[in-house]
Amino acid sequence: MVSRSLKVASYNIHKGIGLDRRRNPERVIEVLREIDADIVALQEADRRFGTREAVLSTHLLDEHSDWKPVEFGMRALSMGWHGNVILVRKSADIVHREAIHLPSLEPRGAVMADVRTDAGIVRIVGMHLDLSGLWRRRQAAAIMAHVAASTHSHPTVLMGDLNEWTAAAGCLRDFGRDYAMATTGPSFHSRRPVGRLDRIMVSRELTVTDCGVHATAAARKTSDHLPIWAMVSPA
Numbered sequence: 001m002v003s004r005s006l007k008v009a010s011y012n013i014h015k016g017i018g019l020d021r022r023r024n025p026e027r028v029i030e031v032l033r034e035i036d037a038d039i040v041a042l043q044e045a046d047r048r049f050g051t052r053e054a055v056l057s058t059h060l061l062d063e064h065s066d067w068k069p070v071e072f073g074m075r076a077l078s079m080g081w082h083g084n085v086i087l088v089r090k091s092a093d094i095v096h097r098e099a100i101h102l103p104s105l106e107p108r109g110a111v112m113a114d115v116r117t118d119a120g121i122v123r124i125v126g127m128h129l130d131l132s133g134l135w136r137r138r139q140a141a142a143i144m145a146h147v148a149a150s151t152h153s154h155p156t157v158l159m160g161d162l163n164e165w166t167a168a169a170g171c172l173r174d175f176g177r178d179y180a181m182a183t184t185g186p187s188f189h190s191r192r193p194v195g196r197l198d199r200i201m202v203s204r205e206l207t208v209t210d211c212g213v214h215a216t217a218a219a220r221k222t223s224d225h226l227p228i229w230a231m232v233s234p235a
Helices: 025-035 058-064 133-148 170-176 217-222
Strands: 006-012 039-043 067-069 085-089 093-101 109-117 120-128 156-161 198-202 206-213 228-234
Touching (some): 006 025, 006 120, 006 156, 025 058, 039 156, 093 133, 109 133, 120 133, 198 206
Parallel strands (some): 120 156
Antiparallel strands (some): 093 109, 109 120, 156 198
């Protein structure tokens, strides 16, 4: 059980390519340091073609950040699974980790990790759902079924780019039956945010005490999405 507040964040880093069309992983690290979350779910964290190499190298994280990636071992040069990465504090202990295979037309997946922090064990699911509404709902159902079927249950945070524009329908309505939605605000497009595509959701054991969109000058130029964050505490 989580005993005190944790800061979590979700960030679609657009393969490290900023609005100036330059790939600059160091800018991503700068934004992550500004947010200073205990746990971060990244999307589009792999290069698009070839070996799908990770945008953020392990060396860059080791030398310039307080986070380490949860290793899933799915591809030799990738950090996560289908561009989904979970970063945790270097002091955190990974109790369990697994990739979640999702039904999809295009390559999609999610990642799940049970993380022991100073505040207790929390389950994190990072995701990037399909552009198609029908497939998003199937993927949401698969994720919730996977979490529910786990041998051990823990307070759970679901985070990611859901690609859902309509708040009261589709996969958001499906997730909303079991999870509470953080009211973070619009995060896409970073130049002029109007879409609430990025979401943080928590299970009944947790409550969101504060949340928002990280809209600094650095964040506005680093990706086409702005990061979102939430403070979560025991319910």
